[in-house]
Amino acid sequence: MKLTCSRSRLSAAFQIVGSVVPTRTPKEILRNVKLTLADGRATLLGTDQEVGIRYEIPEVETDSVGEVLLPTKRVNDILREVKDEEISLEVNEEALWIRTSQSEFRLSVEDPAEFPNVAAFEDENYYVIPGKALKQGIQRTIFSTDVESTRYALGGVLMEIDAENLTLAATDSRRLAVFKTGCSAQGNVSEEAGQPVIPAKAMSLIEKSINDDDSEVKIAIHQNEVLVHSGASTIYARLVEGRFPRYQDVIPAEFKVKIDLVAGPFLSAVRQAMIVTNEESRGVDFTFEDGSLTLTSLGQDVGSSKVEIPISFDSDPIVVTFDPRFVQDFLRVLDSAGPLTLNMIDGNNAAVFMADDTYTYVVMPLPRDD
Numbered sequence: 001m002k003l004t005c006s007r008s009r010l011s012a013a014f015q016i017v018g019s020v021v022p023t024r025t026p027k028e029i030l031r032n033v034k035l036t037l038a039d040g041r042a043t044l045l046g047t048d049q050e051v052g053i054r055y056e057i058p059e060v061e062t063d064s065v066g067e068v069l070l071p072t073k074r075v076n077d078i079l080r081e082v083k084d085e086e087i088s089l090e091v092n093e094e095a096l097w098i099r100t101s102q103s104e105f106r107l108s109v110e111d112p113a114e115f116p117n118v119a120a121f122e123d124e125n126y127y128v129i130p131g132k133a134l135k136q137g138i139q140r141t142i143f144s145t146d147v148e149s150t151r152y153a154l155g156g157v158l159m160e161i162d163a164e165n166l167t168l169a170a171t172d173s174r175r176l177a178v179f180k181t182g183c184s185a186q187g188n189v190s191e192e193a194g195q196p197v198i199p200a201k202a203m204s205l206i207e208k209s210i211n212d213d214d215s216e217v218k219i220a221i222h223q224n225e226v227l228v229h230s231g232a233s234t235i236y237a238r239l240v241e242g243r244f245p246r247y248q249d250v251i252p253a254e255f256k257v258k259i260d261l262v263a264g265p266f267l268s269a270v271r272q273a274m275i276v277t278n279e280e281s282r283g284v285d286f287t288f289e290d291g292s293l294t295l296t297s298l299g300q301d302v303g304s305s306k307v308e309i310p311i312s313f314d315s316d317p318i319v320v321t322f323d324p325r326f327v328q329d330f331l332r333v334l335d336s337a338g339p340l341t342l343n344m345i346d347g348n349n350a351a352v353f354m355a356d357d358t359y360t361y362v363v364m365p366l367p368r369d370d
Helices: 007-018 072-081 131-139 200-209 263-274 324-331
Strands: 002-006 032-038 041-047 051-057 066-071 086-091 096-099 104-107 126-130 156-161 165-171 175-182 184-186 197-199 216-221 225-230 233-238 257-262 284-289 292-299 303-310 318-322 339-344 351-355 359-363
Touching: 002 007, 007 032, 007 041, 007 051, 007 072, 007 086, 007 200, 032 072, 051 200, 066 072, 066 086, 072 104, 126 131, 126 175, 131 165, 131 175, 131 200, 131 216, 156 200, 156 216, 175 324, 197 200, 197 233, 200 225, 200 233, 257 263, 263 284, 263 292, 263 303, 263 324, 263 339, 318 324, 324 359
Parallel strands: none
Antiparallel strands: 002 086, 032 041, 032 066, 041 051, 051 233, 086 096, 096 104, 126 184, 126 216, 156 165, 156 197, 165 175, 175 359, 216 225, 225 233, 257 339, 284 292, 284 318, 292 303, 339 351, 351 359
16 A cells, blocks of 8 residues: 655644544554545544544545554654655555655554544534634633533533524633524434533544635534534544533623723733732732723732733722633633623622623632632
């Protein structure tokens, strides 16, 4: 079995597929990426049996068919270090050869027949979502998941979807991110699919697979799994088990104060205030008063900081203490010149950041030492 292809194309595909390969697993075979050749096309497969991906590599030169397991770390290192634009792979029963004009590598091989399959996207009933919107939605929610939690389904992103609307929601019980966009349906999508929770690892993989801003992403939801087709990728994931919290109950219905801010200057002030925080003194006081926002922090055995930015504010002063990392996570996925609003009742209740009508971010304040 032989093939020749662009090293940069193969490297880009291999990085995406390799990101799902487990570093620790009782099944050593899963630490490989499977390469198959058929009908003049090359396909890479990677899986940890919870999440999997198959990725088609365009424009390969081959007249072969067959399959081989590629040891992920060594092949990734080779693709990163060699500089030739063209690379060739050759496989026989004894070894895998990887060659460029100046380099040659011989790697041992395992039996590819034992590698689990990753399904192709063959569904006729599915949802269609604009790639740019889905990519943005994942970026704006995934950081709020809690992959360490065993409570509810906090280790994934909730997907509420119908024939017209998609809502993504993620929470770690201390903050909540909600993103909304439009979508459409193809065929007869089942309303019985419910509200699946897709693992954070799979959502990250989906986000990486979306390259063309104008591309459409197809999502087929089954009882215990989801299949996502995006460009050259098909991603499989088992759905997260457990009940996702009723996130709507966390968002206050009314507010007493609405403050207009700009993402870039606000993010700069937050990052400055974080400099003297530590694990013991993590909170930053946000003081809103006539015409200004002042951020103050005090880190034991570290020092203190005071950062002030002008804002439009003429209500009674409000002091609220936030974990600045949570505020930073929200701000850094926004356009630095983009406007946002901070909606509050007081310094003790949930604060709600909004960036247009599509993105809502709720943060619980930290208790204050008054």
